[in-house]
Amino acid sequence: MQFADRLNNVETSAIRELFKLLGKPGIISFAGGFPDSAMFDVEGIRAASNAALAEEPGAALQYGATEGYNPLREQLAAFMTSKGAKDVAADNLIVTTGSQQALDLLGKTLISPGDKVIVEGPTFLATIQCFRLYGAELISAPIDGNGVKTDELEKLIAEHKPKFVYLIPTFGNPSGAMLSAERRKAVLEMAVKHNTLIVEDDPYGDLYFGDAPPPSLLNLSASVPGSRELLVHCGSLSKVLSPGLRVGWMIAPAELLGKATMCKQFSDAHTSTFAQATAAQYLKAGRMPGTLANVRKVYAERAEAMGDALRKELGDAIEFVQPQGGLFVWARLTGAGGKVADGNVLAKRAIEKGVAFVPGTPFFCANPDHATFRLSFATADVDKIREGVARLGQAI
Amino acid sequence: MQFADRLNNVETSAIRELFKLLGKPGIISFAGGFPDSAMFDVEGIRAASNAALAEEPGAALQYGATEGYNPLREQLAAFMTSKGAKDVAADNLIVTTGSQQALDLLGKTLISPGDKVIVEGPTFLATIQCFRLYGAELISAPIDGNGVKTDELEKLIAEHKPKFVYLIPTFGNPSGAMLSAERRKAVLEMAVKHNTLIVEDDPYGDLYFGDAPPPSLLNLSASVPGSRELLVHCGSLSKVLSPGLRVGWMIAPAELLGKATMCKQFSDAHTSTFAQATAAQYLKAGRMPGTLANVRKVYAERAEAMGDALRKELGDAIEFVQPQGGLFVWARLTGAGGKVADGNVLAKRAIEKGVAFVPGTPFFCANPDHATFRLSFATADVDKIREGVARLGQAI
Incomplete structure (x- = not known):
């Protein structure tokens, strides 16, 4: 074959x-x-799932909008806002089948064979493979204990003019590193200076042990003019609530979000509405802070x-x-x-x-x-x- | 951008x-x-979901194998066997996020830009768009009230040597047509003769009103030597149970199934285990015949x-x-x-x-x-x- x-x-x-x-x-x-x-x-998820089936059985079990189940989009926007993000409404995000699908949709939407993408060295293994399947040539940006070295990153951006830069700034997989506040600002500034799209993958940001980490690139973008239009933020419930729900989300500029939605239509039509309605009820029930x-x-x-x-x-x-x-x-x-x-x-x-x-x-x-x-x-x-x-x- | x-x-x-x-x-x-x-x-699905969370909460909410949640693969194999399929064990299928994802994985796994794929004219709209995103050149095979015209199809196969032929033989969308028994046999025979892969998409086959339709291509393949190794069968719970679960499956030759699993790993890691465990419990409870x-x-x-x-x-x-x-x-x-x-x-x-x-x-x-x-x-x-x-x- x-x-x-x-x-x-x-x-x-x-x-x-x-x-x-x-x-x-x-x-x-x-x-x-x-x-x-x-x-x-488990008890919270059972209660949420039963509430979804009691209150909205038709919607929870029927086909749904490719963009995501609206009550979940509302809850996720509120969740992001509660964590300090500015101007995140339901319309600014789409729900993805885990954040793995957000990576896949970025590849499908943005990468033509031969396009360059900069990732951290080391980075998430499935990111490397996912982007390579779309024909990306990956460039490795070195890191240290404070995350990606921004001086080196800027040189690589200038040299390679990548389609985008993919970073896990907070407690990255595998590095566990936390990008420092100064470097975060530098990343957003170089995005604007070089007109380069930045993808912030953030499945671990809520899992901090002492003080909260520096603001996410998304949160910080409000203070770096022009950077929000060059920023994609991927979130996930997998590490904090349950991977089995396969509920992630992607916040991105409107034009990119529209194209990614079209691609998602032909990838899986939409993320399980049953899982989405369960997640929406869970967030609505206010159990997330305790969890x-x-x-x-x-x-x-x-x-x-x-x-x-x-x-x-x-x-x-x-x-x-x-x-x-x-x-x-x-x-x-x-x-x-x-x-x-x-x-x-x-x-x-x-x-x-x-x-x-x-x-x-x-x-x-x-x-x-x-x-x-x-x-x-x-x-x-x-x-x-x-x-x-x-x-x-x-x-x- | x-x-x-x-x-x-x-x-x-x-x-x-x-x-x-x-x-x-x-x-x-x-x-x-x-x-x-x-x-x-709704009641059956609620019972199934609660059973999954009571009996196997860890597995139902954790990451799972890309191939699918094993109890569901077992149930789906039994379901297919009960409908007359031969030699369908859990290992012969993978679970997909709706059958839309089976189409996407076929595209990702098989289609290089410029490859030809034959579909019925008319066929499912999202199939057309899905395959075109992978660069397929689509060839339209004409149909009548008995499904695709096999004489014409064979001519097109000989002329275009397609990567594969995609058919909805039973109550197709949009045609509603039912491929006749003779034509089903002819399709499998021409697959063997021309060494051409056939994809049977079958989300509607269980929704018959009087007598059962002729055997699916999958069931019939047991009587056409060599055809099973050239056949992909896509199934779905969306039309008979609930689209919101996003549970579909794909039966295919081992080598293709392996490559599709690798592609799925980077598409969404796996289908929601919560939805899969719910579907497995539903099938196990024996409610499907009544539904x-x-x-x-x-x-x-x-x-x-x-x-x-x-x-x-x-x-x-x-x-x-x-x-x-x-x-x-x-x-x-x-x-x-x-x-x-x-x-x-x-x-x-x-x-x-x-x-x-x-x-x-x-x-x-x-x-x-x-x-x-x-x-x-x-x-x-x-x-x-x-x-x-x-x-x-x-x-x-």
Whole structure:
């Protein structure tokens, strides 16, 4: 069977192969990129779903507008406004089938084969593959503990004139990094200066452990004239409420939103109205602040436990920035004292010792740093984290 | 803003413009392509959703496998088997976000720009646009009251060597036609003879009014050696249970299914597990046969009422084949006695008289027949159908 040429641009994820090993009995996994199922507000979601079926059964089970179910769009606009966004009304966003679909719609709407797109090195693996399927040539912008290096980013923009720049500024996957306030402002200013579209993917921004992070690019855009017209913001309920609902959203300039809606019409017609009506009822019921407080508290404890254990068990064998939010520790093997310095090698040894994580190389679209790896602290409890990191210490 | 080149291949549907007029008070609509909300089994869906959240809350709300939620794949395999399909196990299908996503994945997986695809003339509008977004050149195969004319189809296959042939063999949208048993066999035989992939889209096959239709291409493939390896079958719960769940599925040869799964991973990661778990519980509860019997009975009455009214009120001004299933009457203006002979002209006049339907031209990828139009009998009750057709008689 002859497949489309675009499939030559991607390969099945190396991570998928690794995930097949996770079924091994007794393994402690830091490999996942997902929230802890034990923390889902099942009772709240059940109540919301029953309210949707009681109050609006026809609408909740029927075809809906491609743009999204209007009561949900209203609730999401209010949610974004409550978090400090200006001028976000229902009409300024569309609902997507998870924020993965927002990425897909950006690819479909914007990328012609050969177009350049700048992403962080490292960035979300499924972003790399998604954009490559549309023929994008990806350019890697380097990061440090404060997120993307804006001086380097501006040089790359000037050189490559990309179709857009894709960033996860807050507690990024896999880096866990938080883009500093000054760099956020610099990103918006260079967007205006170079007339370059910026995509802010923000599934983790609500998962902060101490002080709130600096304002999102969306919030900050109100103070950088012209930047809002060059900004796309992608949000998601997956990390804070439930991935299984597949409810994300995209805020974008009107013309882009219109084209993305047309593309979505032929992708899946619309996101499940049943899931959308459930999400709308959940937000309306006012349970989100309590849910957020709960997940922040639990993940903060786990992040702290993991950081402490890593410092104790691995010492100078790794370096990492203690995460201030999100789900991930991004670490780098130093090779100190002749210890293992390659994340892929360590991943194989670690599986033998009964602990799993994801090596860093697949997260780079170019020039991978082989010393890196990603640990998720989200799904194991504090005791398992200590035990798993101890095993990691043995593997190293 | 500069969009991707592929957007030049499509335009926003003419039908969307028409749908904006449907808000006019008092209008009777035969325009929709959707089932009647009043017939949704709300109680059954509520019970299924609550069972999913009670029995498997973690799985129902967590990320899931891209291929689909396994209990649902098992139920769908059993459902297909109960309808006479051979060798359909859970592994032979993937769950899609409505069958619209199956079309999108076929486009993404198979179509390179310039590839040819044969569709019926007329066919489902969103299929045309979906495949064109991937750069397909569409070839129109003519139909009659017994579905696609297989002699003509074989000539087109030999001439154009298409990437695949897309058919809605049973109660197609918009044609309502039922491909005859002989022609079904001929389609499978020509697939083998010309080594051509056939896509059978079958959202309406369960909605028959009298005797069951001839076996689906999938069921028939067991008796045509080699044909199963050249056949894709798309199914959906949208027309029989609820479109709002967005649960469809695709049965295909293993290699194609693998590539489509990879593409789906970057389209929306997976279909809502909440909706999938709900659908699985619904099927498991054994309510589907009763639901099918109910919708068949109601739509059969409405189809009969519409046929009778059309013959009485419009007489020789139109010709049509009385539908034996599905949601649609496909009619052709004869122009008899100097009466209006253009579907678009009639649509405008009809709106003024308080009745809406969709003219036929947008359903053709080439050489539109301007005399055609589509009437849905699904969403209006028998009295409204009589009143609406009477208004249509005035408009003509």
